[in-house]
Amino acid sequence: MKENQIGLQTADTQTAAKQTNPLVRFVDKLYELFDNRKIRFSVIAVAVAVLLYLPMRTNMYFMEVMTNVWFYVVMCLGLNIIVGFAGLLSLGYAAFFAVGAYTTGILILRYGMSFWLTLPISALMAVIAGLAIGTPTLKLRSDYLAIVTLGFGEMTRLAARNMAITGRATGLVGISRPYFFGLHLYKINHYYYAFLALAIIAIFISYRLMDSRLGRAWKCIREDEDAAEAMGINVVAIRLYAFILGSVFGALAGSFMAIKMTAISPDSFLFTQSVNILLAVVLGGMGKIPGVILGAFVMVIFPEVFRGIGQYRMLIFGLVLLILMIYRPQGLWPERSGGGPIEEKTCKDEVI
Amino acid sequence: MALLDIKDLTLRFGGIVPVNKVSFYIEEGSIESLIGPNGAGKTSLFNCLTGFYKAQEGDILFQGQSVMKLKPHKITELGMARTFQNLRLFKNLTVMENIMSGMHCRTSAGLAGAVFRPPAQKAEEKKIKEVAIECLDFVGILDKKDRIAKNLPYGDQRRVEWARALATQPKLLLLDEPAAGLNYDEKMQLVELIRRIRDELKITVFLIEHDMGLVMKVSERIFVIDYGMKIAEGTVQEVQNNPRVIEAYLGKEEDKVV
Amino acid sequence: MSLQEIIIQQVVNGLLLGSFYGLVALGYSMVYGIVKLLNFAHADVYMVGGFCSLTFLTLFKDTFLGNGWAGIVAAMLVSMVIVGLLGVIIERIAYKPLREAPRLSLLITALGVSMILYNSVMVVTGGEYRAYKTGLGFQGISIGSVFITHTQLILTVAAVALMFILHLFITRTMYGKAMRAISMDLDCCRLMGVNCNKIIALTFFVGTALAASAGTMAGVYYGSLHFFMGFAIGIKAFTAAVIGGIGIIPGAMLGGLLLGLLESFGTQIPFIGSEWKDVFSFSILIIILIFKPTGLLGKKESERM
Numbered sequence: 021m022k023e024n025q026i027g028l029q030t031a032d033t034q035t036a037a038k039q040t041n042p043l044v045r046f047v048d049k050l051y052e053l054f055d056n057r058k059i060r061f062s063v064i065a066v067a068v069a070v071l072l073y074l075p076m077r078t079n080m081y082f083m084e085v086m087t088n089v090w091f092y093v094v095m096c097l098g099l100n101i102i103v104g105f106a107g108l109l110s111l112g113y114a115a116f117f118a119v120g121a122y123t124t125g126i127l128i129l130r131y132g133m134s135f136w137l138t139l140p141i142s143a144l145m146a147v148i149a150g151l152a153i154g155t156p157t158l159k160l161r162s163d164y165l166a167i168v169t170l171g172f173g174e175m176t177r178l179a180a181r182n183m184a185i186t187g188r189a190t191g192l193v194g195i196s197r198p199y200f201f202g203l204h205l206y207k208i209n210h211y212y213y214a215f216l217a218l219a220i221i222a223i224f225i226s227y228r229l230m231d232s233r234l235g236r237a238w239k240c241i242r243e244d245e246d247a248a249e250a251m252g253i254n255v256v257a258i259r260l261y262a263f264i265l266g267s268v269f270g271a272l273a274g275s276f277m278a279i280k281m282t283a284i285s286p287d288s289f290l291f292t293q294s295v296n297i298l299l300a301v302v303l304g305g306m307g308k309i310p311g312v313i314l315g316a317f318v319m320v321i322f323p324e325v326f327r328g329i330g331q332y333r334m335l336i337f338g339l340v341l342l343i344l345m346i347y348r349p350q351g352l353w354p355e356r357s358g359g360g361p362i363e364e365k366t367c368k369d370e371v372i
Numbered sequence: 373m374a375l376l377d378i379k380d381l382t383l384r385f386g387g388i389v390p391v392n393k394v395s396f397y398i399e400e401g402s403i404e405s406l407i408g409p410n411g412a413g414k415t416s417l418f419n420c421l422t423g424f425y426k427a428q429e430g431d432i433l434f435q436g437q438s439v440m441k442l443k444p445h446k447i448t449e450l451g452m453a454r455t456f457q458n459l460r461l462f463k464n465l466t467v468m469e470n471i472m473s474g475m476h477c478r479t480s481a482g483l484a485g486a487v488f489r490p491p492a493q494k495a496e497e498k499k500i501k502e503v504a505i506e507c508l509d510f511v512g513i514l515d516k517k518d519r520i521a522k523n524l525p526y527g528d529q530r531r532v533e534w535a536r537a538l539a540t541q542p543k544l545l546l547l548d549e550p551a552a553g554l555n556y557d558e559k560m561q562l563v564e565l566i567r568r569i570r571d572e573l574k575i576t577v578f579l580i581e582h583d584m585g586l587v588m589k590v591s592e593r594i595f596v597i598d599y600g601m602k603i604a605e606g607t608v609q610e611v612q613n614n615p616r617v618i619e620a621y622l623g624k625e626e627d628k629v630v
Numbered sequence: 631m632s633l634q635e636i637i638i639q640q641v642v643n644g645l646l647l648g649s650f651y652g653l654v655a656l657g658y659s660m661v662y663g664i665v666k667l668l669n670f671a672h673a674d675v676y677m678v679g680g681f682c683s684l685t686f687l688t689l690f691k692d693t694f695l696g697n698g699w700a701g702i703v704a705a706m707l708v709s710m711v712i713v714g715l716l717g718v719i720i721e722r723i724a725y726k727p728l729r730e731a732p733r734l735s736l737l738i739t740a741l742g743v744s745m746i747l748y749n750s751v752m753v754v755t756g757g758e759y760r761a762y763k764t765g766l767g768f769q770g771i772s773i774g775s776v777f778i779t780h781t782q783l784i785l786t787v788a789a790v791a792l793m794f795i796l797h798l799f800i801t802r803t804m805y806g807k808a809m810r811a812i813s814m815d816l817d818c819c820r821l822m823g824v825n826c827n828k829i830i831a832l833t834f835f836v837g838t839a840l841a842a843s844a845g846t847m848a849g850v851y852y853g854s855l856h857f858f859m860g861f862a863i864g865i866k867a868f869t870a871a872v873i874g875g876i877g878i879i880p881g882a883m884l885g886g887l888l889l890g891l892l893e894s895f896g897t898q899i900p901f902i903g904s905e906w907k908d909v910f911s912f913s914i915l916i917i918i919l920i921f922k923p924t925g926l927l928g929k930k931e932s933e934r935m
Binding site: 237 | 422424443444445446448449453454456460461462463464465469472473474476477478479481482483485486487489493496497500536537540
């Protein structure tokens with residue numbers, strides 16, 4: 021069984037009955053293999069090497085798609101902190117992306133600032149946005165929270181559409197691309213590497229967070245906020261932390277997207293965008309990092325592969341959401357077995 | 373100085389007064405109980421003490437400091453922990469994770485600590501694990517530490533609840549009907565456990581309970597409330613023979629059905 | 631226009647707008663009260679209701695019904711029934727299996743249903759606006775330089791009438807009583823022999839039918855339909871329901887009218903105008919949620935710990 025940083029064994033180790041389902045056994049075997057540090061590291065190293073080498077061997081279209089994939093990975097991991105770790109259903113995630121993109125865009129276009137300088141400012145704006153959305157929603161339960169965050173997302177978009185500084189409906193155009201230690205970042209490959217780097221950082225931070233005091237606190241408030249408060253967890257602060265961290269992920273991704281596309285329009289932050297990100301997180305499995313990554317891959321690659329379906333895309337996504345929630349709410353990514361119910365009856369079972 | 377001092381505490385709830393000018397104090401190192409008929413306001417009182425309800429009048433002094441206006445997590449941090457009447461475990465987490473939540477307020481690693489894992493954070497995590505194991509061992513469910521909480525039998529779930537509260541390293545432990553749903557053996561074990569909590573861990577215990585046998589066995593002092601008001605306090609003997617207490621539970625002489 | 635006339639104009643606009651909001655908010659409130667779910671797809675059945683009645687109207691416009699008021703009323707009633715049934719089907723397929731599931735799953739499912747609804751319509755209509763052709767003219771009455779069309783008047787009256795009928799239904803009939811009982815304690819109702827599934831289905835039917843009627847009225851009033859029109863009204867209707875107190879029927883009506891009036895008057899405020907009116911409405915929602923989350927008619931909720 022896997023031992024994490026403090027020797028905590030994951031998943032229920034009490035498996036009374038041996039697993040007979042071959043698929044489940046196969047998955048368990050894979051998990052066991054990955055428990056071994058050496059195997060884990062070597063597989064990751066090989067994967068990263070392949071990813072780094074990729075641009076030299078493929079065409080621009082593929083690079084464009086993969087860049088999008090990494091972009092989505094960062095966004096989905098950001099939303100995963102809010103929805104997956106902390107259990108706060110947020111339907112306006114695109115707003116954070118907008119904040120980052122517009123901050124960078126405005127600072128470069130109108131104030132001629134260097135892109136790299138805009139990053140910390142973008143992060144700061146994200147913190148403010150996270151607080152702005154997190155504070156009024158502190159006492160809200162999931163249903164209300166969902167609609168209010170949706171509202172915030174919409175309001176951000178409408179504000180961007182209406183204000184002059186954000187370029188009204190046309191948005192910002194002609195954002196100049198920066199230099200990185202003398203190298204002008206104008207090729208798609210550059211952005212592939214940039215987003216890949218962001219994704220790797222995001223994955224690393226996510227794993228570290230999950231297995232930490234903060235991550236555990238999020239799990240507790242996800243389960244039962246009042247009990248968490250009683251156990252000494254400052255629910256208000258921890259909730260805000262989730263929003264803020266999630267928003268910073270989104271904002272930084274947005275900043276990079278702004279220079280990649282050299283243009284931002286309010287239509288990039290439609291509600292459908294927030295739904296796509298949420299769908300990716302739910303599809304893969306809320307809270308499960310590899311699942312979220314898988315979800316991001318599916319969300320970007322699926323429409324490319326099935327170009328033909330075009331306008332039916334969202335319809336199919338809706339159906340997928342429905343079927344998923346009814347039949348497999350835990351998402352596509354398989355968990356190790358041993359988490360199921362056991363032989364002893366609980367009191368409730370005896371009474372009813 | 374009394375560990376917990378309650379002065380004229382009053383709570384109003386849209387027309388009813390669940391806690392009505394209640395005053396008493398709890399000495400450090402004692403085991404005391406709160407009893408009363410159903411609906412007397414016992415859990416409401418607990419909720420006021422732990423910050424979940426805000427009383428309108430009176431004061432609550434914990435170690436001399438007023439805690440009436442503090443949020444529940446702050447009160448836990450100061451050293452007053454509670455369990456819930458209807459078991460509020462983190463159902464889908466493991467037993468170990470449930471217990472570790474108690475150590476949240478005793479540690480301080482934040483975002484930076486989580487990402488960079490400096491030695492201080494590593495030491496903290498080690499400590500969290502150690503304390504959790506100690507608590508699990510103390511209540512006797514160490515062997516079940518990796519089980520998912522909702523899969524445990526009821527008696528074990530209760531233990532998880534107690535261990536979780538102990539993990540916050542409190543000075544005062546408030547137990548809300550800890551014996552509810554337990555069988556005779558488990559209740560005897562609970563008596564043992566409460567004594568050990570006081571003797572070995574030096575934690576003061578204050579419990580709400582309906583099981584008179586248990587209350588009589590374990591308490592040094594008992595407070596009785598009815599309709600939100602304190603109607604008696606004293607030792608087991610004193611309370612047992614107090615006519616007002618008898619009346620509260622059984623009704624007046626003339627109402628008794630022969 | 632003099633100040634007085636502006637006020638009258640805005641009151642008229644506000645009441646009509648508010649009735650739309652109220653009708654949709656009613657469905658939200660009813661469903662929330664009974665199954666504690668904020669039905670995301672509710673706003674989209676409003677849109678479907680509009681399209682449904684348009685279809686009926688177009689099909690039958692050359693019959694004796696015509697596309698004057700008679701046709702419209704018939705179309706509205708038909709669409710209310712059809713879409714109401716759709717609501718029941720949605721509940722059966724998507725929400726019933728998840729009654730015991732965590733809230734998050736339910737919400738996501740509702741989101742999925744919403745997506746299916748508006749994307750289906752998008753595919754059918756090709757994403758374009760559809761004109762709602764009626765045989766109504768633009769006659770109306772004048773008060774000074776304020777012009778109120780007959781259409782506006784009739785629609786407002788109709789909306790209020792529907793709400794009133796609902797109120798009677800909830801308070802005077804056995805079914806209404808059952809709905810209110812279930813909203814207080816579902817398990818107890820089961821034990822008492824109430825056929826909860828039937829009542830829940832009925833609730834969805836009524837709530838959805840009301841939204842469909844609002845959709846029809848919106849089509850008549852604005853003259854066009856679009857597959858995404860449910861989205862905007864969704865947030866507004868939710869705001870209305872929250873203002874009045876979620877789960878409280880009269881609250882939804884009150885909230886709707888209030889919101890409509892506030893919005894209308896809001897467009898007259900110099901800084902806000904019509905561009906920012908949605909942000910204005912949303913701010914009202916936030917303020918209510920911060921200061922009086924149970925709504926104007928709501929009681930202070932105290933949770934037993």
